Amino acid sequence: MPLKKGNVPKIESILLPTDFSESSKNAMGYAVYLAGINKAKIYVLHVIEHIFDVSGFYIPNLPVNELYKAMEETAQEEIEKFIPEKIKEEIEVENIIISGTPFLEIIRTAREKKIDLIVISTHGRTGLxxxxxxxxxxxxxxxxxxxxxxxxxxxxEFVMP
Ligand SMILES: Nc1ncnc2c1ncn2[C@@H]1O[C@H](COP(=O)(O)OP(=O)(O)OP(=O)(O)O)[C@@H](O)[C@H]1O
Ligand SMILES: [Mg+2]
Incomplete structure (x- = not known):
């Protein structure tokens, strides 16, 4: 059954979570395409992982605050160049950096910004x-x-047994 005009799903906001990996750059291409045809806004989200999540153990005397500050600065630089400037002339883009647990912050942001579609890649940096x-x-x-x-x-791809 063809979609009636009023039934077409509206995609006005797209959430693009990124760990700045090649895979998430690949996902960015799809997000840009979908935003282009829907005139949607893209929210690029990077979550700085808590040190405990990354290492799994506590390192005494680690200047955690300084480390987070450095991570935040690096993230800021990376997120600004994640979507090429040329594309940003055509599509509205907002960058968000939050520290926490990636999947939780992705879900939280999707709720808060009333996101219509999340575009995410199957793999990231570690890619086991x-x-x-x-x-x-x-x-x-x-x-x-x-x-x-x-x-x-x-x-x-899944290999057939
Ligand atoms: N810290 C993060 N902030 C924002 N998005 C993230 C973050 N980590 C992962 N993602 C998103 O999830 C996608 C898949 O990454 P994921 O971490 O699930 O895969 P992986 O690194 O291969 O596996 P794992 O982390 O379980 O070893 C990434 O391409 C990115 O879009
Ligand atoms: Mg990962």
Missing amino acids: EHVLFGSVAEKVVRKAPCSVFVVKQVGR
Whole structure:
């Protein structure tokens, strides 16, 4: 049955979470395309992971605040160049940096900004060889309040038994 005009899903805001990996750059292409045809706004979100989540243990005497500050500065630089300037002339883009647990902050932002669609890649920086789906992507698909467009990474296809 063809969609009636009033039934066409509205995509006015797209959330693009990124760990700045090649895979998430690949997802960015899809987000830009979808934003272009829908005249949607893109929210680029980077979550700075808590040191405890990254290392799994406590390192005494680590200047945590200074470390976070440096991480935030690096993230700011990375996020600003994540979407090319030329594209930003055509599409509205807002960058968000939050520290916390990636999947939780992605879900929280999707709720707060009333996001219509999340565009996320299956893999990120670590991209464990045997895993078909990164853990962040999987949790986002399970818990998102909206639809999720999952961008597959070439070479990660399921092999028929
Ligand atoms: N810190 C983060 N901030 C924002 N988005 C993230 C973050 N980490 C991952 N993502 C998003 O999730 C996608 C998949 O990454 P994920 O971490 O699930 O895969 P992975 O690194 O291969 O697996 P894992 O982290 O479980 O080893 C990334 O391409 C990115 O879009
Ligand atoms: Mg990861």
